[in-house]
Amino acid sequence: MTRLLLASTSPARLATLRSAGIEPVVHDPEVDEEQVLASTEARFGKLAPEDAALTLARAKAEAVSARAAGEFLVLGCDSILELEGQIYGKPASAADAASRWRTMRGRTGALHTGHWLVDIRSTTAAGTGGAIGSTASTRVHFAELTDAEIDAYVATEEPLRVAGAFTVDGYGGPFVAGLEGDHHNVVGLSLPLLRNLLADFGVAITDLWR
Numbered sequence: 158m159t160r161l162l163l164a165s166t167s168p169a170r171l172a173t174l175r176s177a178g179i180e181p182v183v184h185d186p187e188v189d190e191e192q193v194l195a196s197t198e199a200r201f202g203k204l205a206p207e208d209a210a211l212t213l214a215r216a217k218a219e220a221v222s223a224r225a226a227g228e229f230l231v232l233g234c235d236s237i238l239e240l241e242g243q244i245y246g247k248p249a250s251a252a253d254a255a256s257r258w259r260t261m262r263g264r265t266g267a268l269h270t271g272h273w274l275v276d277i278r279s280t281t282a283a284g285t286g287g288a289i290g291s292t293a294s295t296r297v298h299f300a301e302l303t304d305a306e307i308d309a310y311v312a313t314e315e316p317l318r319v320a321g322a323f324t325v326d327g328y329g330g331p332f333v334a335g336l337e338g339d340h341h342n343v344v345g346l347s348l349p350l351l352r353n354l355l356a357d358f359g360v361a362i363t364d365l366w367r
């Protein structure tokens with residue numbers, strides 16, 4: 158029976174899958190994201206934000222696929238925020254998070270999540286490592302936070318743990334004025350996109366329900 162192997166330490170991605178009835182096996186991809194991006198851009202030049210997210214998602218899925226075995230489809234994901242041409246992962250510090258929010262407030266960004274699925278099943282021809290991937294993007298409208306709200310939000314330390322220094326489903330919820338597109342994608346994993354990627358391997362997402 159095909160199972161999903163989530164190549165991610167993200168608690169939000171795991172919670173998203175569980176809430177959708179899927180209990181994945183979880184492996185830490187142990188990928189140095191900065192090193193992957195630097196080496197990729199050294200070879201191919203500056204990556205568009207969507208491609209950067211997909212490159213990192215692929216690196217995570219491939220790292221886990223190389224050491225996993227069994228009837229699995231291995232999913233890697235990576236989320237980044239694009240704001241006026243700049244890409245942002247997790248903030249480097251509280252000061253960085255505060256500075257970003259002073260830039261983000263009142264503006265609209267795009268949260269891109271790369272998804273990469275590798276078929277390591279031995280029971281299918283594609284099980285020879287067939288893989289597919291895509292990036293889902295959600296436009297995010299940020300509210301006009303006051304300086305006091307920024308300071309209070311950063312003090313929760315939540316912004317330090319997430320791409321783009323914001324969440325849509327945590328303390329950050331009041332500061333996201335609106336979304337255009339899939340909100341799960343903002344949390345870190347697009348369920349509609351996963352459904353499509355699974356279908357490309359002949360797997361219905363309903364087959365994965367526990």
Ligand SMILES: Nc1nc2c(ncn2[C@@H]2O[C@H](COP(=O)(O)OP(=O)(O)OP(=O)(O)O)[C@@H](O)[C@H]2O)c(=O)[nH]1
Binds near residue numbers: 326343
């Ligand atoms: N709960 C929640 N988490 C978010 C949100 N936006 C981004 N994140 C999380 O921010 C993290 C983005 O960093 P990534 O590098 O993609 O993933 P990670 O957490 O480092 O985990 P790995 O996949 O193991 O690299 C992910 O864990 C996302 O789930 C949000 O709105 N809500």
